Amino acid sequence: MREVAGAIHLHSCYSDGSGTLREITAAAARAGIDFLILTDHDTLRPAADGWQGWRDGVLVVVGAEITCSDRSHVVALGATDVETLRQKPLRRVLFDLANQGAVAIVAHAHPAHVMGYPLKAGELLDWEVPGFAGVELWSFMHDICNGLTPWRIPSFLQTWRRRIGGPHPDTIAHWDRITQNRRFAALGALDNHAVAMPVLGTRILPYEDVFRTLRTHVFCDRWSGGPEDADRVVDAIRRGRCFMALDLEADARGFRFEAERDGERLWMGEQHLWQGPTTLRVHSPVRAQLVLLHDGRRACVAEASALEHRAEEPGVYRVEARIDGRPWVYTNPIYLRPGRVADE
Numbered sequence: 001m002r003e004v005a006g007a008i009h010l011h012s013c014y015s016d017g018s019g020t021l022r023e024i025t026a027a028a029a030r031a032g033i034d035f036l037i038l039t040d041h042d043t044l045r046p047a048a049d050g051w052q053g054w055r056d057g058v059l060v061v062v063g064a065e066i067t068c069s070d071r072s073h074v075v076a077l078g079a080t081d082v083e084t085l086r087q088k089p090l091r092r093v094l095f096d097l098a099n100q101g102a103v104a105i106v107a108h109a110h111p112a113h114v115m116g117y118p119l120k121a122g123e124l125l126d127w128e129v130p131g132f133a134g135v136e137l138w139s140f141m142h143d144i145c146n147g148l149t150p151w152r153i154p155s156f157l158q159t160w161r162r163r164i165g166g167p168h169p170d171t172i173a174h175w176d177r178i179t180q181n182r183r184f185a186a187l188g189a190l191d192n193h194a195v196a197m198p199v200l201g202t203r204i205l206p207y208e209d210v211f212r213t214l215r216t217h218v219f220c221d222r223w224s225g226g227p228e229d230a231d232r233v234v235d236a237i238r239r240g241r242c243f244m245a246l247d248l249e250a251d252a253r254g255f256r257f258e259a260e261r262d263g264e265r266l267w268m269g270e271q272h273l274w275q276g277p278t279t280l281r282v283h284s285p286v287r288a289q290l291v292l293l294h295d296g297r298r299a300c301v302a303e304a305s306a307l308e309h310r311a312e313e314p315g316v317y318r319v320e321a322r323i324d325g326r327p328w329v330y331t332n333p334i335y336l337r338p339g340r341v342a343d344e
Contacts, residue, residue: 001219001220001221001267002219002220002221002222002223003217003218003219003253003254004034004035004059004217004218004220004223004233005033005034005035005215005216005217005218005245005247005252005253006033006034006035006036006037006059006215006216006218006233007028007033007035007036007037007190007192007210007211007214007215007216008036008037008039008136008187008188008189008190008216008237009037009039009065009075009107009136009139009189009190009191009192010024010036010037010038010039010190010192010207011038011039011040011041011065011191011192011193012024012038012040012046014038014040014043014045014046015040015041015042015043015065016041016193017040017192017193017194018193018194018195018196018203019194019207021038021046021051021055021060023207024036024038024207025055025056025058025060026056027206027207027208027211028056028058028207028208028211029056029057029058030208031208031211031212033058033211033215034058034059035058035059035060035061035218035229035233036058036059036060036061036211037061037062037063037077037233038051038060038061038062038063039063039064039065039075040064040065041064041065041067042064042065042066042067042082042083042085042086043064043082043083044062044064044079044080044081044082044083046060046062047062052227052230053227053230054225054226054227054229059229059230059233060230061077061230061233061234062230063075063076063077063078063079064076064079064082065107066082066085066086066093067086067087068085068087068088068089068090068093069087069088069089069090070089070090072090073107073108074090074093074094074097074104074105074106074107074132075104075105075106075107075136075189076097076102076103076104076105077102077103077105077234077237077238078100078101078102078103078231078234079097079100079102080100080102081096081100085097090126090129091129091130091131094129094130094131094132095131097131098131103133103134103234103237103238104131104132104133105132105133105134105135105136105185105187105237106127106132106134106135106136107136107139107189107191108136108139108142108189108191109127109135109136109139109168109171109174110139110142110168110170110171111139111142112141112142112143112144112145112146112147112148113146113147114145114147114148114149114150127174127178127184128178132184133184133185133238134184134185134186134187134237134238134240135171135175135184135185135186135187136186136187136188136189136191137167137171137172137175137186137187137188137244137330138166138167138171138188138189138214138244138327138330139189139190139191140164140188140189140190140191140192140210140213140214141190141191141192141193141205141210142191143163143164143165143166143167143168144160144163144164144165145163146163146165153204156204157202157204160205161248164246164248164326164327165327166246166327166330167327167330172296173296176293176295176296176316177296179316179333179335180295180316183239183240183269183271183335184240185237185238185239185240185242185269185332186240186244186330186332187216187237187242187244188214188215188216188244188245188330189214189216190210190213190214192205192207192210194206194207194210212247212248213246213247213248214244214245214246214247214248215244215245215247215252216237216242216243216244217242217243217244217245217252217253217255218233218236218237218241218242219236219241219242219267219268220232220233220236220241236269239269239270240268240269240332240333241267241268241269241270241332242268242269242332243255243257243268243319243329243330243331243332244329244330245328245329245330246326246327246328246329249323249326249328250285250286250288250323250328251285252285252328252329253285254283254284254285255283255284255285255321255329255331256281256282256283257280257281257282257318257319257331257334258280258281258334259278259279259280259281259311259317259334259336260278260279260281261275261276261277261278261279262275266278266334267334268331268332268333268334269332269333269334270334270335271335271337272334272335272336272337273336273337273339274313274314274336274337274338274339277310277311277312278310278311278336279308279309279310279311280292280308280309280310280311280317280334281306281307281308281309282306282307282308282319282321283305283306284304284305284306284321284329285305286305286323287303287304287305288303288304288305288321288322288323288328288329289301289302289303289321289322289323289325290302290303290304290306290307290319290321291319291320291321291322292307292309292317292318292319293317293318293319293320294311294313294315294316294317295315295316296316299311299317307319311336314336314337314338315336315338316333316334316335316336317333317334317335317336318330318331318332318333318334319331
């Protein structure tokens with residue numbers, strides 16, 4: 001199993017971002033990430049222009065952010081047509097994406113509010129609409145920009161690290177409720193535009209800076225260094241075989257959450273029938289507060305670099321980790337279903 005760490009939800013000059021793809025891939029290479037997922041608004045033109053694949057030693061995956069008629073936003077991965085879906089009703093968008101074999105993700109479910117107004121239109125809470133595969137559990141720019149006012153931007157550029165709070169609690173609670181019934185993947189997203197500020201002679205969070213913050217660590221069965229790796233990343237995200245980490249706090253490569261029963265190894269994102277007591281293990285590359293949650297409630301806590309817990313009952317198990325009280329890692333669950341495996 002290969003672990004790769006990347007940046008998800010980025011905008012370029014193909015829509016309302018400030019950077020060219022050459023600038024973005026070079027910044028990604030300097031930041032040391034393995035892949036990036038581009039999600040320009042309502043377009044797949046970067047793929048048509050040949051940008052999907054390996055550039056500067058970084059895998060570029062071309063997705064899109066679709067604007068629906070109800071002002072909802074959907075991140076689509078693996079789609080073949082998004083231009084005709086712009087301003088269509090949400091259910092129609094999800095239906096068409098399913099027919100394309102694409103993966104639909106809830107975008108910035110709880111957007112930042114600036115001067116009392118949502119930064120993005122259409123706060124999307126209707127996640128139960130058929131067709132969604134997961135949610136941007138932690139949307140980084142919406143996290144740090146919440147409550148921002150335009151006249152505070154100069155100080156924000158210097159102090160944005162202090163504003164990091166982690167996923168919105170309501171987003172986590174809603175996600176936990178949904179996972180009780182079906183697999184629902186969670187990922188970390190940047191929603192980075194690197195907005196240019198000509199008056200200040202700078203950008204709001206340049207690409208390289210933000211690539212060093214929130215990353216999604218994905219586990220792929222194979223990693224060949226070829227163009228097919230793009231499909232492998234998307235499939236692993238769909239299956240929830242990933243965790244998100246604020247690598248700005250500490251490099252999370254090597255963090256693991258696994259289960260074992262009768263010699264069988266169970267991975268994040270996998271659903272299994274409950275067959276009796278199961279050993280859950282967490283390994284961290286650094287000492288942290290490790291919290292094992294069972295159906296959204298704390299089951300075990302340790303201030304350590306490892307945690308082991310014997311699960312005595314079925315449920316949805318996942319892990320959160322904090323360093324000195326600050327949010328660091330959020331994993332996808334291991335699903336141990338009581339007598340059935342939920343529909344995909």
